[in-house]
Amino acid sequence: MARVSSQYRDVIVAGASAGGVEALKTLVATVPADIPAAIAVVLHLPAGGTSALATILRRFGTLPVVVAASGMPLGRGRVHVAPPDHHLLLVDDQFVLSHGPTESGHRPAINALFRSAAVALGPRVTGIVLSGVLDDGVAGLVAIRDRGGRTVVQDPRDALYSGMPRNALRHLTPDHVLPVADMGAALNELVREEVGVGAGSSASASMRLEDRIARLGHPSVDHEAEGMGERSVFSCPDCQGTLNELNRGQGWYRCTVGHAWSEEALLAAQGDVFERALWTALRSLDEKANLARRMHAAAVQRGDHWSAGRYGRTADETNEAADVLRDRLTALPDRQVESGS
Template sequence: MGRAEEVVSMLPQHRDVIVVGASAGGVEALRTLIAGVPGDLAAAIAVVLHMPAGGTSALPQILRRFGNLPTVTASNGAPLRPGTVYVARPDHHLVLIDDEVALSHGPTENGHRPAINALFRSAALSLGPRVIGVLLSGVLDDGVAGLVAIKAQGGLVVVQDPADALYPGMPENAIRNVAADYVLPAAEIGPLLGTLTKENSVEPASSPSSLLRLENEIARDQRTSTDYQANGVGVSSGLTCPDCQGVLSELTSADGRYRCRVGHAWSVEALLEAQGGVFERALWTALRSLDEKRNLAERMCRDARQRGNERLVERYQQMADEARQAAGVLRAHLTGLPASPEPTGDG
């Protein structure tokens, strides 16, 4: 680095990039936040809201109607312009590379694409102390690891007050795991951002960890099949990925997070939730199989009776009764309703 570049790098910088993440209840929180942002904001805003992979998002139109800033759907390679809001596209990670927007189809994180962590990590790695990270209403803990990265790289962390959030899970997890600089209702965050972006950033960025660089490359779809153990940042967990059933590595320099070789990422809470969903789907599959077994056994019982074979009638009726009883217990567990006796078959 030359003397002139060194002097420039030491000059105070404005915090001119704001990254915002939200999930359940996030539309209301985002609408309130954006409505309070001043029209002369000297910073770009990038927004990720968890959304289904298919279809389109009306979020840009919603925020445009309630806010004072131009709001656009993020497009690959677009420059980050102060006073503009960039909204993630469905089924694409929104990441920042220096002062540009980038889209990727990298592996899901906590079952989401776009994922909040992917945006937050990329901003922390590329822009360091210029970044303000904002986490709003939602369940579980997507975005928390990203806030940790933003804080480590000299950025500021703002969290919606859980008492103000429709779904307080994400804000509560953030407050437990990150030393948030501000915890405020959504209505107060917009004006705060106007103030913070006028201040100089004085905290230098620390050297990014190898894990931060690696995870950012995965989100950008540059490393889609990574051996975390070989890279020294993971150990085999003995658990499987709910998305692809691959073996999960536990990331050794992170707090309770996992990655599979494909790159799917999971926090402990999201993994537990997803495994619960896998288990429930398996139970429903088992219930369907028991109902089909009962129906088939009853059909065979009727056929055996018509042929006058009482030995087979007894055998098939017993199989039908056993399947009926097992299905009743399983159905009661899945629905939360008491098992009701069903009439026995024709036998």
């Protein structure tokens, strides 16, 4: 009988958000220079401008760090960083940059990288979730696990922002939960594990479709026709289109354009929409009160006391409503900001 050829867990994908720069600096510093694996990193970044992440990480450890580009092959012993406003994806053994739909409001998104790695490389992949708020990376980490890869989560007590690690621990039992300083040694062992060709389960149809959306940005995806979900009562914060609930009970949504949302991210985004609406309403009330006061003064000047009284009452009532709304806004709890800085 012919011997089944083998391969190794030679691809590491890592995702971080708020507090992630510090976590990534420590990770890069602790990974051995001779590690026989390629490393790909997504840090949540604002869409505009440039990122200094690659420059920062080059100062730590001995691994070369590059900004990933489409068509760039996986380089063992090298760190590949996602550029702003592009999903970093894996197709076969090379990188692809995509301007596909945002996921939980992010591009680059951690889930997009993790999912593409799971689809393309299966058990060869080790996924790492680091510091951050909300839950980007959780669905991708589940995809890696389902394809036979390994999963690592930063110990929430070690993270500057524990939301992403805690949410990961809510949804799966990772292979390792570690402080970042201990990950280098663990990864050096994981990447030397041998896996048989064809090991791990096949990527599901829904996983492949979501990967295709991130890569190609297919418009007007009919998730119901694809058997991926049902129409929900919620709307997409990015485009106001109707969201479909994928895999009911899993807390994951996509609109027909392709924007993806977790329940945690959708809740936060709807809170932002609500707050913006309140500020818009407050501005409108302030402008209405100012206009009513000007009209009141003009009516008084021309001796039109009836109109002056009406405008004065309007100004007083509008001011009262604005004060109530202003108190409501100042009482809103502070929210952590998703940022890689």
